[in-house]
Amino acid sequence: MATGFSFIFASSFFFLLLDCCSGSFIGICYGRSADDLPTPDKVAQLVQLHKIKYVRIYDSNIQVLRAFANTGVELMIGVPNSDLLSFSQFQSNADAWLKNSVLPYYPATKITYITVGAEITESSYNTSSLVVPAMNNVLTALKKLGLHKKIKVSSTHSLGVLSRSFPPSAGAFNSSHAHFLKPMLEFLAENQSPFMIDIYPYYAYRDSPNKVPLDYALFQASSEVIDPNTGLLYTNMFDAQIDAIYYALMALNFRTINVMVTETGWPSKGSPKEKAATPDNAQTYNTNLIRHVINNTGTPAKPGKELDIYIFSLFNENRKPGLESERNWGLFYPDQTSVYNLDFTGRGAIDMTTAANVTRSNRTSWCIASSKASEIDLQNALDWACGPGDVDCTAVQPSQPCFEPDNLVSHASFVFNSYYQQNGASDVACSFGGTGVKVDKDPSMFHCFSILFAYMLFFAQKIVKNIGSCH
Numbered sequence: 001m002a003t004g005f006s007f008i009f010a011s012s013f014f015f016l017l018l019d020c021c022s023g024s025f026i027g028i029c030y031g032r033s034a035d036d037l038p039t040p041d042k043v044a045q046l047v048q049l050h051k052i053k054y055v056r057i058y059d060s061n062i063q064v065l066r067a068f069a070n071t072g073v074e075l076m077i078g079v080p081n082s083d084l085l086s087f088s089q090f091q092s093n094a095d096a097w098l099k100n101s102v103l104p105y106y107p108a109t110k111i112t113y114i115t116v117g118a119e120i121t122e123s124s125y126n127t128s129s130l131v132v133p134a135m136n137n138v139l140t141a142l143k144k145l146g147l148h149k150k151i152k153v154s155s156t157h158s159l160g161v162l163s164r165s166f167p168p169s170a171g172a173f174n175s176s177h178a179h180f181l182k183p184m185l186e187f188l189a190e191n192q193s194p195f196m197i198d199i200y201p202y203y204a205y206r207d208s209p210n211k212v213p214l215d216y217a218l219f220q221a222s223s224e225v226i227d228p229n230t231g232l233l234y235t236n237m238f239d240a241q242i243d244a245i246y247y248a249l250m251a252l253n254f255r256t257i258n259v260m261v262t263e264t265g266w267p268s269k270g271s272p273k274e275k276a277a278t279p280d281n282a283q284t285y286n287t288n289l290i291r292h293v294i295n296n297t298g299t300p301a302k303p304g305k306e307l308d309i310y311i312f313s314l315f316n317e318n319r320k321p322g323l324e325s326e327r328n329w330g331l332f333y334p335d336q337t338s339v340y341n342l343d344f345t346g347r348g349a350i351d352m353t354t355a356a357n358v359t360r361s362n363r364t365s366w367c368i369a370s371s372k373a374s375e376i377d378l379q380n381a382l383d384w385a386c387g388p389g390d391v392d393c394t395a396v397q398p399s400q401p402c403f404e405p406d407n408l409v410s411h412a413s414f415v416f417n418s419y420y421q422q423n424g425a426s427d428v429a430c431s432f433g434g435t436g437v438k439v440d441k442d443p444s445m446f447h448c449f450s451i452l453f454a455y456m457l458f459f460a461q462k463i464v465k466n467i468g469s470c471h
Contacts, residue, residue: 024293026344027054027076027310028331029263030064033317036334040067043314046336047073052344056262056310058118060101069108076113076262076310077102079134084117084127087134094137095144103145111151114138115262119158119198121177128180131155135187154188156196156262159241162248168301169229171244172251185254192256194308197245198263201237202285202325205276212237214276218266219288231431232300233424238264238289243301250390261309264289268339270325277325283340286311286331290344301390303422367420367430369412370437381432382412391418 030043038046044067047055056076057064068075079087079097086093102111116138117131135153142148159165161181163174173181188195201217215221217237224233225240234240245259266285270277289309298305316330316339331342369378386393395402396411403411416436423429430436 024296024306025054025308026052026290026293027056027074027308028052028314029056029310029312030314031058031312031317031320032061033319034315034334035319037315037317038334038336040064042336044068044071044073046332047071047314050344054308054310055314056113056115058115060097062101062105065102065105065109065111068110069105072110074110074112076115077111078115078118079138081117081120081123081125081127084120084130084134087116087137088130089133091137091140094134094141098138098141098145106147114142114151114153115156115196116153117155119156119160120180121161121174122158128177132180132183132187135184139187139191148191152193153191154193154196154260155184156198158198159200161197162244165241165244167227167229168232168234168240168243169227169247171247173248182252185249185252185257188257189254194258194260195245195249196260196262197242198312199238199241199261200264201241202266202276204237206274209276214281218281218284219292220284227300230301231423231429234300236288236292238292239299242307243299246299246301255390259307261307263312264309265312265329267325267328268330269328271323274323274325277328279340283342286342290342300423364440365425366439366441367413367416367425367436368439369409369416369432370435371409373435375408377435378408378412381435382408382415385415385419385432389419391415391422393418 028047030047037043040061040063043064047068048071052073054074054076055068056078058078059080060077065075065077083097087097105111116135117127120128120131135155139148139153142151142153161173161177162171164170164172185195187193201212205212205214205217213221216225216235219236219238221235224235226233232243234243242259242261249255249257249259266282267274267277268279268282289311293307293309296304296306298307311331313329313331315332315334316328318327318334320326328339330339332338369381373381382393385391393415394400396414397403402414412435416430416432420429420436420438430438
C-alpha cells in the first residue's frame with residue numbers, strides 16, 4: 001500500500017513541479033499618451049475582466065498605482081529618461097522617490113519590476129552614461145528597505161542595441177554602446193535581473209518588404225530560414241531576433257542573464273504606405289505570439305526556454321507622434337471596445353497549424369558518438385557542445401544520473417543527442433566534425449530517465465515515511 005501511495009505521490013509531485021516551476025507569462029503595456037482614455041480605475045477593471053495578470057506602465061503614476069491595489073495584477077513601473085540625471089547624481093533622490101511614489105502603495109499594489117530608463121540608445125539626449133548609476137541608486141534604495149529580492153531593477157532596449165542580428169548566431173552588441181552596456185550586463189548578472197528588449201517584427205517587414213516575407217513576421221511561414229553557422233531552422237522572425245540577443249550576450253560571456261520582451265505587437269491601422277498594418281494582421285501576430293509563448297516552445301537556440309513578454313499596447317494612443325500606425329497599436333479603443341478579438345489563453349480564433357517550432361523533434365532518431373572517433377576529437381566535440389553549443393552537461397557530471405557508465409563515448413553520446421534534439425534533429429546538428437552518428441534506436445535515454453524516476457520515488461518514500469512518523 002505504501003509503495004502504491006509512493007508511486008502516486010511521486011507522479012503527482014513530478015507534475016506539480018512542472019506546473020509550478022515552468023510557464024512563460026503574457027503581459028500588456030499600458031501607455032497613456034492619449035487624451036481620451038478611461039480612468040485608471042476602469043482600466044484596472046478592464047484588465048481583470050480579460051484575466052490579464054501582468055501590466056507594464058512607464059512611470060509611477062499615483063492614480064494608476066492606487067487603481068491596481070488589491071487586484072493581484074503584477075506591475076512593472078518605470079523611471080523615465082527625463083529623471084535619469086537626478087537619480088544618477090544623488091542617492092537621496094532615488095530614496096525619496098521610492099519612499100513617496102512606491103512605498104505608500106506597496107505591497108497592496110504588487111510591484112515586481114522597475115525599469116530605469118527606456119530605449120536610451122534611441123533617445124535624442126545622451127543619457128546612456130546615466131542609466132547604470134541610476135540603476136545602482138534605485139537598487140540601493142530597495143536594499144535599504146529589504147525589497148531588492150522582491151522588486152527587480154533593469155532597463156529596456158530597442159533592437160538597435162545590436163550592430164548585427166542576422167544570422168542569429170552572429171548577434172552582437174553595437175560597440176559604440178560598450179561604455180554602458182558592459183557595466184549594465186554585470187549589474188543584471190549579479191542581481192539576477194532580465195535583459196529587457198523591445199522587439200517589433202512589424203518594423204522589419206515594413207522597412208524591408210522585399211527581404212522579409214510577411215508570413216515569416218506573422219508566425220505563419222511555410223518555409224524556414226537557416227542559420228548557416230549553427231544549422232538551426234527559424235520559422236519566424238521573433239525567434240530569430242530573440243536568439244540574436246542571446247548570442248550577443250553569450251559573445252560577451254553573459255550566459256546566465258534571461259531575456260524578457262517588454263514590448264512587442266502589431267498595429268491595426270497605418271498610413272497608405274503601411275499596408276500590413278491591418279486588424280487581421282495584428283490579430284494574427286498577437287494570437288500566434290501568445291500561443292508560441294504559453295506553449296513554452298522556446299526558440300531554436302533555447303528550446304523550451306521560458307520567455308515572458310508584454311504586448312504593446314492596451315489602448316490606441318492618439319497623442320503619439322509619427323506615422324498613423326504609431327497611434328494604432330492598441331487592443332482596445334478608448335471606449336474599452338476591442339479593436340479585434342484576442343484571447344490571452346492562446347485558444348483564440350486563429351488556427352495555428354504552423355505554430356510548432358521546428359526544434360521539436362519527433363524523436364524517431366538520435367545522435368551518438370562514433371565508436372571510430374579518436375578520443376581527442378570526441379573530447380574537442382564534447383567541450384564545444386558543453387560550451388559554445390550551450391548544452392546543459394550537468395547530467396554527465398560525477399554523482400549525476402547519467403555519469404555512469406563513466407567513459408568518454410557514453411558522455412559524448414548523451415551530450416551529442418541533447419544538442420541534436422535541441423537543434424531540430426537535422427543532419428548538420430549531428431555532425432560534430434564527423435564524430436557524431438545518427439541512429440534510429442534510443443541507446444541511452446531510457447537508462448537516464450529510469451534513474452531520475454528512481455530518485456523521485458526514493459524521495460517520495462522518504463517524505464511518506466516522515467509524514468507517518470509525525471502521527
